[in-house]
Amino acid sequence: MTRSVIVLAAIMGWFVAWHTTDAQSATNTVSDKSSTQPKVSIQAPETTAELFKRSYALETAGRYVEAAEVILPLHETRNGDQELVMLRLGWLNYLQGQHNVSIHYYRLALRTNGHSIDALLGITLPLLAQQRYREAASFAGSVLEFSRLNQTALQRMMV
Numbered sequence: 001m002t003r004s005v006i007v008l009a010a011i012m013g014w015f016v017a018w019h020t021t022d023a024q025s026a027t028n029t030v031s032d033k034s035s036t037q038p039k040v041s042i043q044a045p046e047t048t049a050e051l052f053k054r055s056y057a058l059e060t061a062g063r064y065v066e067a068a069e070v071i072l073p074l075h076e077t078r079n080g081d082q083e084l085v086m087l088r089l090g091w092l093n094y095l096q097g098q099h100n101v102s103i104h105y106y107r108l109a110l111r112t113n114g115h116s117i118d119a120l121l122g123i124t125l126p127l128l129a130q131q132r133y134r135e136a137a138s139f140a141g142s143v144l145e146f147s148r149l150n151q152t153a154l155q156r157m158m159v
Contacts (some may be wrong), residue, residue, distance in 0.1 A: 048074060048081050055088065059095070068092040083112040083119070089120050092141070099126035117143050124156045133159065 046054075051071050058067035074085045085109060086109035093102035106123035109116055120143045127136035143153035 027087075033072075048077075052084075052088070059092065064092050064095045068096075083109050083116060086112060087116075087118055087122060090119070090126075094122075094126050094129070099130050102126040115146060117146060121150075121152050123157070124153075126159055128156065 003056035055067040055070045068089055071088055072087055084104045090102045090105035093105060103123055103126050106119050120139050124139050125137040140153040140156045143150050
């Protein structure tokens with residue numbers, strides 16, 4: 001497992017834990033003041049963290065298409081989660097063998113954050129799979145501009 005994937009997994013674990021506490025506080029119970037009426041629980045819409053959890057569970061089961069479909073609605077969000085959503089969609093499409101689609105999502109992540117080491121390293125995977133070595137080396141070289149000793153970028157440049 002590459003270092004960037006480990007870092008991304010650690011960030012996602014923190015992200016999921018952080019949003020889980022928000023999800024627990026978002027559940028509301030509405031009840032009438034009379035004691036004869038039963039309490040009705042209104043379920044809040046799924047949070048970003050819950051959608052990511054489901055996506056990771058589906059990926060673990062090897063159901064990559066469904067894992068991507070779970071977080072696809074987040075594609076249109078314009079909050080701070082957009083880069084993570086694009087990275088996730090890029091990864092899942094790479095796992096499906098949809099390399100051009102994967103490259104598209106990694107490029108969208110780079111538009112969101114041009115200094116994203118995860119996006120720069122991520123885009124090298126489908127490029128290498130398509131034997132587009134010069135382009136992959138260019139992106140790996142961009143990583144080395146930010147992080148001169150990045151082992152993953154160095155390894156991908158050697159391919």
